[in-house]
Amino acid sequence: MSISKVSMPKFNLRDKFGDWWEGTSRNQRIVFRVALIGFFYILPFLDNPVFGTTESDFSSVLFYPMGMYVLMAIGLNIVVGKSGILDLGYVAFFAIGAYTHAILGISFGFNFWVNVVLGMAFAMLAGVLLGLPALRLRGDYLAIITLGFGEIVRIVAINVNFTGGAAGLAGIPAPPNFFGVEFLVDDPRPFYWLVLTLSLLTIWAYMRLTKRRPGRAWEAIREDEDVAEFMGIATTKYKLWAFVLGGAIGGGAGAVYASQVTSIVPELFDLNVSIMILACVVFGGMGNIWGVAFGAALLGYFPEKLRFLSDTRILFFGLLMVVMMNIRPDGIIPRKKREKVYDKNTGKEVLR
């Protein structure tokens, strides 16, 4: 590492927010949190020409792509953003979750919630089977292998009978009624609320992990895997966990997605999806969960809002990845932590 000066803080959304946040009292924070979460829940009712999307109905967009992108980006963030493992085949977990619900729901009549859990379980199993051998490899090769895995899942889905082959599966059951809320085909709002709730729960679980030992271990692995090992971190175990947890989230998201669209075909689960979620993580700030969620929501929203972006989505995302990596590799809301500088002698915090 080279000698570096203490960096002058640049304009940084996170720090500005952090400054304000530190000044608030406990009650103020609770109110803020409740208000923010409440805002997200009432979003579907805010459909108007200003917010609303041109291509399709706003509520539908909130579910997909926005909600789905956010949930998947949270999952991929654990793998890529936090641990530095480049997974280019993330869509495979999404596909496994979706097909699990589709097959078990249509052929065996299993309950949606059971299928979500099973979908996650199968995705985790796939994560272990792929991860155990693959995570031994270095970055580039791991990326290619995961890409291969994603493609293989898709090709198998096309060629195999019980996944419905190229024609896919239709008639996928919706989730059962929940305290009077019905999950109907033409109303995306309950599905959106479902995704929103799952996302919030996932973020909550994520925060618990990352503020503690696993979070530090993952970051250490991302920063310098060899040194992490020398510092007593069982890198293989932690990498596998990151991979598997990310996969579980992807699998869960897939099951939810299948229940809303009611019919799936293998083409839905192609490489482009993996790339789009990766772009969300890159854009939002690798490792920073709020940035990633925010970035994913934005990247889900804008192509729907601006017609010219809609057809050229991948073009835009590809360019975005190149630009972000070269100009602002930390994302729009960087993961840089708030630095506290203390005076050496007095021990008091030096305010900037």
Place this chain on the structure above:
Amino acid sequence: MDFSIVVSEFASLFLDGIVVGAIYALVALGYTLVYGVLRLINFAHSEIFMLGTFASLGVTMLLGYTGFEEPIGIGLFLLTFILITVVAAVASGSAAMLLEVVAYRRLRRKGANRLSSLISAIGASFFLVELFRLLTDSKDWDFPRLLDKNSLFEISSAYFTADKLVVLIGAFGLMFALDRIIQGTRLGRGIRAVSQDEKTAVLMGVDVDKVIAFTFLLGGVLAGVASAFYMLFYEATKFNVGFLLGISAFTAAVLGGIGNIRGALAGSFALGLIQQFSSAILGYNWRDVVTFLILVLVLLFKPTGLFGEALQRARV
């Protein structure tokens, strides 16, 4: 699974395997050379190839060939084809150099980690694919048949047609030329030096930026020529042609030992043969799965490839 076909069509499958392998080899060399100097997989190399196919097509369109006329004579064909090859090589070569500047150079200068470079490369790759998808309207584009593809002579079940001979002779000629460049020229020596030990190379006065730019140029030119051969042989292209061919070429490079030129060649021919034979036995639609599986198996069990180079170091 039909094994009898392997016996009855052995020579034919073998010949086609070598021809396809030759095309792979030219692309695989691009991957291997760049890996040698940068220790990075140039993800967007497959799009450089794809671009070449469209450049080749563009030349034929400009010359007015629509593919419905009679095949042209040998002399005119050779002239035309050389023109096509040169244009494709120039197009791909320059695109490769531009790619290096836009997607890699800045990150290299900053000493960014490999993850960043890889993501940048992937972004560039997808950008190019989408760009061409929009430009070419997602269609298949056919290449006119300039050469009479009747069999010139046969050995067992193998039909030696003119296009296959052109590909074989051209590819081998190019490999020989590349060997001369790497061994005999100053920039070629620079490539070898940077591949072995970049720091010392700098101390010895090697201009690393120039060497890297040259490496990308070489890789691009080879891919451009490969794309011309590809068009001659397969007679069609599409915006996503780079993906599968890239995976095959990359697998070939890894199979032979990434960073190793001889390895890239050996791996390419081996893979070409494996693909032909497995397609005959299992059916064409499992071909890519077989390729992926080979890639996975090699990386997991013999990551140094056939020629056993250490994964971290490369020898050109």
Place this chain on the structure above:
Amino acid sequence: MSDRLLEVRNLTMQFGGVTALSEVNLHVSEGEIAALIGPNGAGKTTVFNVTTGYYTPTSGEVLLMNESIVGLKPHKIARKGLARTFQNVRLFGDMTALENVMTGADSRNKVGLIGSMFGTAQSRRDEENSHLKAAELLNFMGISHRGGQLARNLPYGDQRRLEIARALALEPKVLLLDEPAAGFNPQEKVELGELIKKIRDAGFAVLLIEHDMSLVMKISDRVTVLDFGQKIAEGTPSEVQNNQRVIDAYLGVADHAS
């Protein structure tokens, strides 16, 4: 013999055709500061890399607390009590100084992923323990005030101290320091020497690789000299300094100050 915390016997390390180490013997006893010196390329860092498990030796034995650690993975060896620093400072740049040290302290805790996710009482205790220990170590190394700063923003001297603090967090039996004084001015070297002695007095045995002879002379109890992968001398600093073979190997580097 029983007070030998770390023992290396007949260690040979070959990479392809190159023999980096040949039948090397050395040991570190309780309460001592041992030094490993030798010209560049003698194989000193390789000794570190082999003992910490990064490479598996071609032949020979490595014993930590009389237990063989050959073939164990680095993280297991770290947990058994062998911690190290690096020639080029290798910190976790985007983590704060405190977090860097906590990663070392974490390895002494039991609770892993599941516990952390469910927030068990033990995991919360572990978290507090790591935090406290890390703060103590930063204080011990004199860099408490840097706790909240990103490791990559620290001045060079503090980065080196941080690296040592992180290694100490593992509660090692033996601390391996790889050229800890590189890049320091004479005043800083003196301070470092005092710090290393303080570490030894706190109960950690130290093995250091160093080029600065005056530093080695001042603080080491025992010195081992390597040249071309072989041990050519061993003894007290003054014995070694006057050893003709050592002088020849260094070509008269007795006054060498790096």
